[in-house]
Amino acid sequence: MSEPSDRVLYIVTCATPAARDIGKLVTLAQDSGWRPFVIATPSALRFIDQPALEAQTGAPVRSEYKEPGSPDVLPPADAIVVGGASFNTINKWAAGISDTLALGLLTEGIGLGLPLAALPFLNAAQAAHPAFGRSVKELREAGVKVLLGPEGYEPHVPHQGSKYLYRYPWHAVLAAVEVSRA
Numbered sequence: 704m705s706e707p708s709d710r711v712l713y714i715v716t717c718a719t720p721a722a723r724d725i726g727k728l729v730t731l732a733q734d735s736g737w738r739p740f741v742i743a744t745p746s747a748l749r750f751i752d753q754p755a756l757e758a759q760t761g762a763p764v765r766s767e768y769k770e771p772g773s774p775d776v777l778p779p780a781d782a783i784v785v786g787g788a789s790f791n792t793i794n795k796w797a798a799g800i801s802d803t804l805a806l807g808l809l810t811e812g813i814g815l816g817l818p819l820a821a822l823p824f825l826n827a828a829q830a831a832h833p834a835f836g837r838s839v840k841e842l843r844e845a846g847v848k849v850l851l852g853p854e855g856y857e858p859h860v861p862h863q864g865s866k867y868l869y870r871y872p873w874h875a876v877l878a879a880v881e882v883s884r885a
Contacts, residue, residue, distance in 0.1 A: 712737040712880070713783040715805045718746035720865045721787030721824040725751060728786045728873045729759050735877060740777055742766065744792065744805045768804050782818040782880040783808060786873060790829040793821065793849070797838035813845045820848040820879035823856050824871065830858040848879040 712732050716722040725741060732739040741756050743766045753764045762776060769775055785792065792806065801807035812819050821842070829835060830851075839849045850856060855875050859867040 710737050710781050711778050712739045713742055713777070713780040713808060714739050715742045715744075715783060715785040715792075715809060716747050716751065716787050717744045717785065717789035717792045717805070717824075718750055719787040719789050719824040720750070720868055721822075721871055722747045722750035723752075724868060724871065724873070725786055726756060726759055728784070728877065729756065731873055731877050735881065737782075737877075738778075740765070740780075742777075742805050742808060744789075744803050747787075765804055768807070780808070780812070780817060782820075783812045784819075784876045784880055785809065785821040786876055787824045787871075788821040788849075789823075790825045790832070790835060793823060793825075793842065794834050794838045796821075796847075797841040813847065816846075818880040819846065820850060820876045822850045822872065822876035823858070824864065825858055826861040826864060827858040828861045850875050850879060 714725065714728055714732065716725045729739050729741065739760055740762050741760060741764045743751055743764055745766050748766055751764070756764050765777060795806055796809050799810055801810045839851060842849050855872060
C-alpha cells in the first residue's frame with residue numbers, strides 16, 4: 704500500500720453479494736492513491752466484514768448519520784463510487800430518496816458535482832423492471848457513470864449472483880471516477 708493520499712474516495716456498498724468483496728475495491732483505491740472510506744447501507748452490514756474493513760482503511764465503516772453536533776469522521780469526498788450497487792439503491796438514488804447515510808451522500812454528490820460512478824450488482828429479472836431502466840437513464844443524465852452492460856456489469860441469472868462474483872469488474876468503477884477527475 705502506498706502512502707495515504709489527500710484524495711478522498713467514498714466507497715458505498717449495498718446489500719448484495721458483491722459487498723462481501725468490497726475490500727478488493729478498497730485495495731484498488733489505495734493502490735491508485737486514494738484515501739478510501741467505506742459507507743455501507745444498513746442492510747449491507749450483514750454482508751461485510753466491518754472490523755477487517757476498518758483495519759484496512761484505518762477509519763470506521765459508517766452506515767448511520769452522525770449525532771447532531773458531533774464531529775464527522777468523514778472528510779469531504781473528492782469522488783464517490785458505489786460497488787455492488789443494488790436495484791433498491793439505484794432506484795432510490797434516482798428518485799432523490801435519502802433515507803440512509805449512503806443515499807444522503809449519493810444524492811448530495813450529484814448537487815455537489817462530484818465524480819460519481821455506480822457498478823450495479825443485480826439479476827436480469829430486476830434489470831428488466833421498467834423502474835430500473837428509468838432510474839439508470841435519470842442517473843446518467845445527472846452525470847453519474849452507471850456501469851451496466853458491456854462497460855460494467857452484465858446482470859446475472861436470477862438467484863445465481865454469487866456464482867458471478869469472480870468476474871465482478873471492481874476496477875471499472877474506480878477507473879470511471881479517475882476519468883472524471885482528468
